[in-house]
Amino acid sequence: MIFREEKDTLGTVKIPVEKYWGAQTERSRINFKIGNPNSMPIEIIRSFGLLKKASANANFDLGIISEKKRNIISEVCDEIINGKLDDQFPLVVWQTGSGTHTNMNVNEVISNRCHVKMGEKLENSEKRFIHANDDVNMSQSSNDTFSTAMHIASYKILLEKTIPSIEKLKKSLQKKSLLFKNIVKIGRTHFMDAIPITLGQEFSGYSSQILHGLNSIKRTLQNLSELAIGGTAVGTGLNCPKGYDKKVIKYLSKYTGFPFKVADNKFESIASHDAIVETHSAIKRVAVSLIKISNDIRFLSSGPRSGINEIHLPENEPGSSIMPGKVNPTQCEAIIMVCMQIIGNDVTISMAGASGNCELNVCKPLIIYNFLQSSKLLSDSICSFTSFCVNGITPNYKRIKELLDKSLMLVTALNIHIGYEKSSIIAKKAYLNNSTLKKEAVRLGYLTSEEFDKYVNPYKMI
Incomplete structure (x- = not known):
């Protein structure tokens, strides 16, 4: 492998010649070989791309960066946003608790990529037109940028992925509730026979659980839309020009279509992540509901001859490597495991959210890693559960009447x-x-x- 040398405040570092990152990224790559490489969620990197582009435009509007610098930084940010530089972000979650290494990874990649786009070679680092700290990171600190990227990524995945999947499940359960409204069956409490209920009423309970969980998530979006940008290191906004925060928010809202706003209190938004704790708690609520619903569906479909067998589930794949003809409620089992993971993530996020020391939360990468994992897993599993289980549920009329009459x-x-x-x-x-x-x-x-x-x-x- 051929290397080039780059300098930072600690000395010289050797870096693979074809990589755009710089000395601080390489030091983190060497010093934190913990877990899988590239484990920092790509959603955070894309959010940084949006943020650095918005920052360059805000700095230009305020007259502290040239048009030429604004334009070239924006071009590279677009490449990051569009996934063209994904392989240039090798860092792990298990790094500094502020996310500084990832912020500098982004700054260095933008700086060096600008250098190359202007016709220079990476080896000629002394001739850089765009400086990672002075230009790309202008008016910013890792403490407010990483916090801001966390909220952008969280808001984006909820609006584009998680919430639509939950709404899809809610509609499917509502549809089943209407289809089954005249099917009278025996109700059960304590796993024992109780008084009659309709299958539609039973499914209406499931639909209502999901609706309330969905509304719970939506209610948290207001706090999640607050961004810490402009607070710099501790919330005071040192080295940040007046009006910068509002301009960055304006550009971010324009790029994403989301109603972001300046945090009411930047000290709070950097020192804590209570908004993400709150939102994930709402996600956990949906997970808790789904475990209950999935277990009910498993129970009601049990059999086919030695169980309840009041409903039939789609037969998607063979259920056993030794028992011919066996079919299992696999979608229910998969989503239950996902929801248990989410509940575990909620404990982690709660502990990490409590780990703010004075003016800075120091578990930021851990918080966003678990939040994004929960959001993606919940969305994917709900889509699978809805398509391959709920949509195909049918009643076993004969068995329902038999159990009701007895x-x-x-x-x-x-x-x-x-x-x-x-x-x-x-x-x-x-x-x-x-x-x-x-x-x-x-x-x-x-x-x-x-x-x-x-x-x-x-x-x-x-």
Whole structure:
């Protein structure tokens, strides 16, 4: 491998000659060989591309950077945004807690790429027209830029990926609720028979859970839209010209179409990440709901002969390497595992969010890594669960009626006519004698056959 030499404040560093990054990136690459290379989420890099472009334009508007510099920086930022330089960002999540290494990785790549685009060779580092710190990082600090990139990436993935997938699932569950609205079945509490319910009512509960979780996420977007940019190192905005923050926000909103705004308090937005903690908590809420819903669907589809078997799931693939003909609720199992991962991520984000020391949270890369993982996993698993499970659920009418007719808890309808005590005796006798509620009610003399049929009608108990 051929190397070139670059200098920073600590001395000289050798860098692979074809790479655009500089000395600070290389030092991080050498000093933090923890986990997989390139583990810093690409969404953060793309968000930095948007931010550095907006910053260059804001600095130009304020008269502190030339048009030529603004234009060349913007061109390279567009390459980053469009994924053309993805291989130039090798750093891991497990680095400095401020994300400084990644900020400098972006600054150095932009500086060196500008150098090459202007016809120079990377080896001639002394002739750079664009300086990583003085030009690309002008009016900024890693502390406010990484925080800002975290919010851009979070907001973007929620609006473009996570929320649409949840809405898709909500619509599918609503559709099933309407399709199943006239299918009366036995309800269950404590895994035991309870009073009747319709399959549509059961699915309406699932739909409502997802709707409330979705609304919970949407309510957090207001705080997530606040950006720390302009606070520089600790929130005071040292070395940042007046009006810079508002101009950057204006450009970012223009590039993304999202309603970003200047943070109400930049000290808070750099020292803490409570907004992301809050949003992820709402994501966790959806995960908790999905575990409940998926387990219910597994339970109701169990069998086909030795379980409940009230609903049929799509048969997507063979379920066993040894048992021929077996088909398992694999989509349910997959989304349950995803949701358990999200719950674990929520604990991590909560602990990381609590790890702000004085004026700076020092677990920023960890927070955004887990947040983006949760958002992507939730979206992908919901899309799969909706398409390959929920959309294809059908009722087993025969089994539903069989279990409904046999249920002893239909006796609950008699409480208001003959009282709880007599109703309980009827149920116990029917169970012990392996007979029906009607037969025991008439035999005990509590009701006539006609009265029983009048009072105990599952279709009037829902």
